[in-house]
Amino acid sequence: MKVTETKLKGCFIIEPAVFEDSRGYFFEAFNKSKFQELTGxxxxxVQDxxxxxxxxxxxGLHQQTGDFAQAKLVRVLEGKVLDVAVDAxxxxxxxGEYVALELSSENNKQLYIPRGFLHGFAVLSETATFLYKCDNVYNKKSEDGVHPLDNTLGIDWQIPLDRIILSDKDKEARSFST
Incomplete structure (x- = not known):
């Protein structure tokens, strides 16, 4: 397993060792002791x-706040996404800075996003199945979000603007600067 800290302290790219042969492939997606040793x-x-x-x-961009803040370990099971973590x-x-990383079922990369970060992703393939492990349970009252097209952040989601699909909740989300 290769672990690389991004420019955002505490946010890590994790690349598992993949073993392939004529039958397919195998990799260890998560090992608590290795994860803790390599990332600190x-x-x-507690929730997937x-x-x-x-x-x-x-x-996105979403986060849980207060007592229900969440760290996440995210990966793609099928397809390809642009995954984004914003230091909030x-x-x-x-x-206000962010990292953007392509996660796919081909590269098997994962991103660890610590508490206090906003998180979002854009689907770059026809479809994508996305998995996130969370270190705290979801609580609706603790939801927070920032509009993913916020000019303050200037994220290039790698999708033409006229093809971006947002939920009503994300369309109504606040600006990062407020």
Missing amino acids: AHAEF NQSKSSYGVVR REGSPTF
Whole structure:
């Protein structure tokens, strides 16, 4: 397993060792002790979420706040997405900065996103099945979100604007600057 910290402290790209032969492939998607040793993160995952979306769907930018803040370990089971993590930690030297990474069923990369980050992804393939492990349970009252097309952040979702599909909730989300 190869672990690389991004420019955002505490946010890691994880590349599992994949073993392939004529039968297919095998890899260890998560090992708690290796994860903690290589990242220093001590997330105790308690909830897995899975979604399936079509090309052009942008989900995010979302986070849970307060007592229900969540760290996430995300990966793609089928298809390809552009995954984005935005540092929303007040006082962080990288506050307002983001990392964007292509995650796919081909590259098997994962992204660990610590608490205090906004998260979203754009589906770049015909469809994509996305899995996220969370270290805290979902709580509707703790939801927070920023409009994914917010000019303050300037994220290039790699989808033409006229093809981007947003939920009503994401269309009505606040600006990052407020």
